[in-house]
Amino acid sequence: MTPITSKQSCSFFGLFLLLTIASAARSQEEGNPTADQRKIAALMRLTKINVNEKPTLKKVVVRYLKTVEDEADYLSYAKRFKVVESNQRLWKIVFQSKSNDNKVTAIGLLLDQSSPEEMVERIRNSDRPEEILNPIALAGSNRSMEILKRILLIRSLSSTAKNIAVKGLGKQKTGQLFLLNLVKQKKLPTECEFTAANLLLPSEFPEIRATASPLMQLPATAGSTPLPPLSELVKRSGNPANGATIFLKSGTCANCHQVNRTGKEVGPDLSEIGSKLSRQAMYESILNPNAAISHNFENYLVQTIDGLSFAGILINETDQVVTLRTADAVTKEIPKDELDGMRKSPNSLMPSDLQKNFSETDLVDLVEYLMTLKKM
Ligand code: HEC
16 A cells, blocks of 8 residues: 555645745745745645745745744744744743743744754753753653753752753653652752652652652651641641741841841842742742752852862952852952862752741741732
8 A cells, every 4th residue: 555645645726836836936036025924824724845845935934934023923833834944033932032831832842853962962051051941841741851851860950950850850750750760769869859859749649659758758847847748838828927037036037138128138138029939939949949049149169278168149259359248147258369269059058957947837927928028
């Protein structure tokens, strides 16, 4: 039996249109916008035609694509025509779009066009790997899972990037099984343990829950009772007045954060944090500060030639001095000629075991309080 090729199944009408379009394209090197528009509309319907195999048509498509401004329109053309010439614009959408949907569509098309190796290299060499990883983690395709698995094991990537990969993997059973295997082999990066435990311990798959529970634990609060998973915590509501007291006293938060000018300035001002973070992100920021370190608040580790070392937020750097703000809210100036080394730490300056200072109820109250801190 001879297989039916796309050529044979193409209708006579289609063939006729194709010939008309092709000859029109040849006769008009420069292109006429309305004529191009008509040809593109016809090609959108003739889905069996692969313009990559028809150079004259491809020229029309590439020329037309340059004129399309609307992101969603552009994406539907890019999806139909799959020409490499759209890749640059697709990357722009990945990095700059305001719509998560558009970002996910754009990265999906880029994933179709490149091998996993190429995509992983691109992420590894990017100065903003998180922005590529976020839509990949949302995409939920087999290709995206493949990328996330590889990313998680690249040591040089930031903990923010690895935690995005863990969250994306946690959305699919194959991804959860992959994470579980890493846990069994003790190969899961430590900075991802919290995020992974929050996905695997309450997993919707009983066999995953059962295997994970003796191997993983959520952080313990005062009295060493492990916390329930985040998915549980976000459903609770608390007492904001008690939360405010925890913030100032036992929680030690005010040692590093200001709210309406009370407290010390080491970490970000939290006066409007309730408008910035969701309840879930608020819990994550407190229980797992290393997962996502705020821009401009990266922790630097500095060594001096006389053997001293300092950690803190880099608040200034000139040709002569480096200025750090330490966890004790002390401003430390280190002359450059005394520097022996300086590097960005993968960990936040915010301690990752603060929940030990309070109970589960205190934590819920604290988050309730922080959620009330909104933009006026
Ligand atoms: C030793 C200093 C220190 C202490 C103590 C501390 N933090 Fe932080 N916090 C930081 C730093 C530095 C950052 C920014 C880096 C990062 O994102 O991890 C931060 C970030 C945050 C953020 C994210 C802010 C944003 O804009 O996304 C929240 C929320 C937060 N802290 C809440 C708290 C709470 C609540 C407590 C008390 C339980 C606390 N912090 C205690 C230093 C501290």
